[in-house]
Amino acid sequence: MTHEDYKRLAIEALEYSYSPYSHFRVGACLVCENGEVFQGANFENASLGATICAERCAASNAIIKGNRRFKSIYISCDSGYAWPCGICRQVMNEFKSCDMQIWVGGKEVEWKMMKLSQLLPESFGPEDLGV
Ligand code: THU
Numbered sequence: 001m002t003h004e005d006y007k008r009l010a011i012e013a014l015e016y017s018y019s020p021y022s023h024f025r026v027g028a029c030l031v032c033e034n035g036e037v038f039q040g041a042n043f044e045n046a047s048l049g050a051t052i053c054a055e056r057c058a059a060s061n062a063i064i065k066g067n068r069r070f071k072s073i074y075i076s077c078d079s080g081y082a083w084p085c086g087i088c089r090q091v092m093n094e095f096k097s098c099d100m101q102i103w104v105g106g107k108e109v110e111w112k113m114m115k116l117s118q119l120l121p122e123s124f125g126p127e128d129l130g131v
Pocket of ligand 1: 025
């Protein structure tokens, strides 16, 4: 699979978004170290704090299939950019296999990339607890 496939899968995942409260659809394509890919979409809840972002949805899909080593992620929304929230950055920090590439973009905007270390500097992670 290519970079273009990952972008396409992230945009395709928008269709799975359940976002009746914010009307802000987010789709993700998570690429694991072994090449497997997992899509995710945000799914909201009437109790708003129970909402799950697209990135953590994709992470859950990977974890449940035994994939704990994340290489990169592609995140799309309908317009503009959806940089990952703080909780999702922390979740990716737990399972990164390298300094993850975080790509954001979509149908109407060019894709941009930043490294997880740029988005979450001086992070607290598994190594701090001896894991
Ligand atoms: N959201 C994501 O799924 N990922 C992000 O990177 C930012 C925010 C979702 C959560 C919520 O359903 C909606 O976008 C508005 O915050």
